[in-house]
Amino acid sequence: xxxxxxxxxxxxxxxxxxxxxxxxxxxxxxxxxxxxxxxxxxxxxxxxxxxxxxxxxxxxxxxxxxxxxxxxxxxxxxxxxxxxxxxxxxxxxxxxxxxxxxxxxxxxxxxxxxxxxxxxxxxxxxxxxxxxxxxxxxxxxxxxxxxxxxxxxxxxxxxxxxxxxxxxxxxxxxxxxxxxxxxxxxxxxxxxxxxxxxxxxxxxxxxxxxxxxxxxxxxxxxxxxxxxxxxxxxxxxxxxxxxxxxxxxxxxxxxxxxxxxxxxxxxxxxxxxxxx
Numbered sequence: 001x002x003x004x005x006x007x008x009x010x011x012x013x014x015x016x017x018x019x020x021x022x023x024x025x026x027x028x029x030x031x032x033x034x035x036x037x038x039x040x041x042x043x044x045x046x047x048x049x050x051x052x053x054x055x056x057x058x059x060x061x062x063x064x065x066x067x068x069x070x071x072x073x074x075x076x077x078x079x080x081x082x083x084x085x086x087x088x089x090x091x092x093x094x095x096x097x098x099x100x101x102x103x104x105x106x107x108x109x110x111x112x113x114x115x116x117x118x119x120x121x122x123x124x125x126x127x128x129x130x131x132x133x134x135x136x137x138x139x140x141x142x143x144x145x146x147x148x149x150x151x152x153x154x155x156x157x158x159x160x161x162x163x164x165x166x167x168x169x170x171x172x173x174x175x176x177x178x179x180x181x182x183x184x185x186x187x188x189x190x191x192x193x194x195x196x197x198x199x200x201x202x203x204x205x206x207x208x209x210x211x212x213x214x215x216x217x218x219x220x221x222x223x224x225x226x227x228x229x230x231x232x233x234x235x236x237x238x239x240x241x242x243x244x245x246x247x248x249x250x251x252x253x254x255x256x257x258x259x260x261x262x263x264x265x266x267x268x269x270x271x272x273x274x275x276x
Contacts (some may be wrong), residue, residue, distance in 0.1 A: 008051040010135040014043065015067075017058040021143040025172070029196040037200040039139070042099065044208055054099070057142075059251045063069060085172055135165045136188070138207055142172040142196070149178060150232070151248065157182045168207055172196050177226060177237075184225045191220050232260060 017040055022031045029037075038056075038152040046052050056067040137160060160167050166188035168181035173190055181189035191206055192201065209217055228237040242251045249260035257264055 002235050010053050012055045012137045014139045015055045015143045016143050018143050025196050041203040076146045110203045140170045145176050145178050153178045160186050180225045190223050
C-alpha cells in the first residue's frame with residue numbers, strides 16, 4: 001500500500017473466527033449471525049467518512065490471514081463479472097457490496113483451511129504503510145488466552161505503541177489478560193460482554209467513534225489491569241519468576257534449558273567470602 005491521505009482513519013479489525021469457540025453461544029448467536037454483525041459494523045465505519053478505510057484480519061485455528069485490506073483492490077477487479085453484477089443489484093453502495101462479498105467469501109474459505117501464521121506481521125505491515133492516516137486496532141475475541149500467544153501479542157503491543165495506535169478489545173464472556181494490558185498500554189478501550197447477544201450495539205456505540213470523537217464521549221470505565229506475568233510452563237500468574245534473556249519466556253522455577261528457544265543456562269552460585 002502507498003502513503004495514505006491526510007485525515008483518513010484506518011481501522012484494523014481482528015476478529016475471532018474459531019468456530020469451536022462459538023459453539024457455546026450458538027443459542028444466542030450462531031457464527032453466521034456473528035459475521036453479519038461484523039459486516040454491519042464495517043459498513044458503518046466506512047459510511048462515517050469517505051476517507052475511512054478498513055483492514056480485516058481473521059484469527060483462526062492456528063492461523064491468521066487477511067479477509068480484506070485496501071491493497072486487495074486488484075482482487076476486486078479480477079472478480080468474476082457475473083458475481084459483480086449480482087452483488088450490485090441489491091441497491092447498496094458498490095464499494096460496500098464488494099467488501100461484503102470479499103469478507104463473506106474469505107470466511108467461507110478460511111473455515112475450510114488449516115495453517116500457521118502470525119497476526120503481528122499483518123498488523124505491522126499496515127502500520128508501517130499508514131502514512132498520515134489515524135489508525136486504530138479493534139480485537140473481537142471469545143477464545144481463551146494461551147501462553148504461546150504471549151510473544152506475538154507483546155510484539156504487536158509494542159509496535160502499536162511505537163506508532164501511537166490504540167488497541168481496543170471487545171471480549172466475550174472471559175477476560176483476556178493479554179488484551180487488558182494491550183488496551184491499557186496503548187490507551188484503547190477494553191470491554192467485556194457477558195454474552196454476544198448485544199455485540200452489534202456495543203460495536204456501534206463504544207467502538208465506532210474514532211479517536212478524536214472519543215474525547216467528547218463518556219466511555220466505559222477502565223478495568224483494573226493485572227500486570228503479573230503468566231509462566232509458560234503452567235500458565236499461572238506469578239510475582240517472581242525466571243526470564244529467558246534470549247526469547248523473554250517466563251518460568252516459575254529455574255530450568256537449565258529454555259523450553260521455548262532451547263538456550264542453555266547455568267545457575268551461578270555466589271562464593272562465600274573468606275574471613276580476613
